[in-house]
Amino acid sequence: MKKLVIFFCLLAAWQANAQVTIAYCKFGGGCKLYQTNYSYAQVDGMLAYLGAFEKSKGILVFFKNKQNQDIHYPDNKRSPRQLHEYFGGKGEPNIAKGAIAPFQETIQPESGNWEALTEAPTTQNCPAQLESSLKSAAGLRSGNKNFKKPFSPDELFPNTPWLTTGPNKYRAIILPETQPAFKTIYEFEVVSPKLIKGTSLTVVQMSTQGAACSMKTNFTFKHKN
Known part of the structure; x- marks a missing residue:
């Protein structure tokens, strides 16, 4: 027993x-x-x-x-x-x-200089101070990218474990154990060897209000010829 x-x-x-x-x-x-x-x-x-x-x-x-x-x-x-x-x-x-599954249809992005572009984020139920803080932390990095073969998202988003959710589609979550009320979900698709499109969604559950604060940002990576 x-x-x-x-x-x-x-x-x-x-x-x-x-x-x-x-x-x-x-x-x-x-x-x-x-x-x-x-x-x-x-x-x-x-x-x-x-x-x-x-x-x-x-x-x-x-x-x-x-x-x-x-x-x-x-x-x-x-x-x-x-x-x-x-x-x-x-x-x-x-x-x-691992979790980056190779698909026959996988598109290989070209290595080289890439520009990260973000649209104006949309927010819901966020206090002004928190909204400003979230926007300042939402930047993506432009610069030279040397992509592995087969492709892995690590060069775009270092130190983040990813899941392949379909051919050329990837998703990740940042869910700090020390801040269980805070999470960010990244999702993107490799559209072509020179174009990557995605979104980030940050959600913060506020203890002082019922509805969570959320901020969604559309982003694009473009290869610069």
């Missing part, structure tokens, strides 16, 4: 600190699985699952449906092998490290 109690205590501790496994699946082709550096709480906040993913755990699945739409959902019923076989794969799938 004592050993069983210890086992469940260890299991609970592991789940609390567990990292999310993601699967990029294709009907008839199985799944490619990756172990990410993200916690369940981070992915929950990034994809707006409203606490459901953190509670139920499972594997985060990305795939295209029959209408060619990009779909994602948490699968808490299938093991990696069962998921792989459900999408048409065979045997036990390999689970690699």
Whole structure:
């Protein structure tokens, strides 16, 4: 009985600190699985699952449906092998490290001098002082970019773990453990070798008001010929 109690205590501790496994699946082709550096709480906040993913755990699945739409959902019923076989794969799938999945359709941005352009941000429910502070922290960096092959977002946004959410589409979240009421979600798409478009969304839950303060900024990276 004592050993069983210890086992469940260890299991609970592991789940609390567990990292999310993601699967990029294709009907008839199985799944490619990756172990990410993200916690369940981070992915929950990034994809707006409203606490459901953190509670139920499972594997985060990305795939295209029959209408060619990009779909994602948490699968808490299938093991990696069962998921792989459900999408048409065979045997036990390999689970690699990381979360930047290579797609056949991946566009490789050209290395060189890139200019970062930001539109005027839109804000909701933000006090003037906080709004000013958020705007001053929203800058993106222009300059020379030397992109890896295959492409990784690290050169655009250093020290940020990313998820590939579809061909040429990437998403990340900054969710400081010391400031649980503060989060920023970045999302962008590589449109062409010389153009990248995206948005950043910062949300601050104010203790003095019910509605959260939010600031959304559209941005563009353009290669300078």
